[in-house]
Amino acid sequence: MRFYGHYSLSFDCNTILQIPNVKTLYVDCLVHAHNTEALTRLENLYYLNLNIFELDDTEILRAEPLQTLRMLTVFSEKKTVNLAHLKGYARLHTLGAGGKVKNLDNIGHLVNLEILSLNSISKTPVHFINKLGKLKTLKFILGGRENVQEIEENEIETLEIIRVRGFSDIQNITKFRNLRRLLIEDQIQLNQINFKVPIKELEEISVLNCKNLTSLTGLDELPSLQLLRIFKTSIDFDSFIRQKLPKSLSTLYFATSKSKVDHEIQKSLFKMGLQKD
Template sequence: MLSIQPQIRITDPQRIDRNAILRDIDAGIQVIVQFSGQTYTRRLLEELNELCSELDDNFTLRFYTLGRTTYDGRILRFVPNVKSLQIDSQYESTHGDSFTELTELKKLNVVISDLAQKEILQSENLRRLEYLGIGSVKTKALNLEYLRDYNDLTSLMINGQIKNIEAVGSLPKLKELHLHSLPKIPLHFINELKGLRKLSILLGGRENILEIEENEIEDLSIDWVRGFNNLDNISNFRNLKSLNIENLIKLKSLHFDEALPRLDYLRILNCKTFESLTGVQNLPILDELRIVETALDFDQFMTQPLPESLNELAFYAKSEREIKEIGRKLETLGYSIENRV
């Protein structure tokens, strides 16, 4: 399983502990200082701006609103040196597009529910981004064509935006792609992303991803995708290290018909009609396998040969009694088991 960078969140601080932040950043921790509504002072923002000028994009500022609170984008004029910025406004905003004036930005994650500018991605400062997350915004016609000029972008998250989505295929440095709440549209553009290493598909609806050809993706996650029922092209993901399948109520089976020599983590969670997992012996370095809340029969599954590399095997049945019985069987077979999903 791929590692995740540790984070520390500092919420609504009344003062800034500069030394503590520097220590955490030096330790490789992402530090996020966040404000819920107008809980900041100008002086506090100016102090944070000084830190922004010294630190890299592992130091993040986040502004979010709760309830029917208005987000005022003019606060960004006090942090012109911010390199990593998150905005989460679920109600309404004023000057919501002020982030287009920040010239030092490297990472931007924006959720502004009433943002309606369809051409906002043409902003010159955004073309130098390395990470861009586009969450829920008012317009569903945000023009993605401008992404063709985002030559430094390595990670992209799109939520429901599909206008000119094929432009994503022209991003030369893209390594991570997160597609959220997309309708059933072709994903052929993914085949153009030769450097892509992580693909996440969340929500939305589609039956499969069969249009994705042989690739170098290492981490694949498919979760809550309505109608998804077919992963027969799994062999095209020959470089896969981690596979996570969750909440796919139409997916009934998965067969590894060819070797995936690098896959060491596999999780299948809450796929209620999933009843067949075969070819596991074709995963020669599989270390951890977790099967949770499926229709898979444990005894039948265990009749197939499993890779010698398998160390941790978790199999969660419907009842507590079955879970305990399966746990005893697995311990007898020498597998490590843990009470975590």
């Protein structure tokens, strides 16, 4: 169930009590809401998406009934939500957090967390990620940071870095030894990606709209790579295609957004068997 909009009114959360057995609940895209304590009275809640622009109760996560959640998204644009209470959310396996939040490092207590999305988090240390031994998916969306150097060897299988301001360095990609899927999108300050050592499980790479990226090398270190997408970069196709590619690569999409150039590239890839007609 989703309650959203209500831009000119304050949403009364007591309305939700009319559906006491709700399991998945979105209370988002709201400017004002009152009676938010009603959210803590939903005994069967499995997933809560909470995004209220002017959330008055910034300590709402302290409520014990919410600590049984398996999935949680909390985003605040104006008032700072306290994440210190997350240490009690032992069952949580999926978390999205962003905007104005504090005590972000308490995410490190979520030992069963498998999916983490950090949205609009600017230059906050993320060393707590190293405590999340079960983490399989990690996403950085918006916000700002130069790199992810704090992250040590891990078991992460999916990594997404999307429109993060100032991001310019992904040298420690080799720390993601179990990576299967990599998405890097809208990173204008990223100049190169180099796979220096083998990442044996990596199957899919998408590099999209990274306009100043001139080099993507070391692909022969990826023995499981099957799908590669490159769109709107500064990589020279003729130079790129001459490098040694893994035998596992079956599909390569390479586009510049220039129709004539892309037509010739597609013809070349078709002849090589790397793109279907």
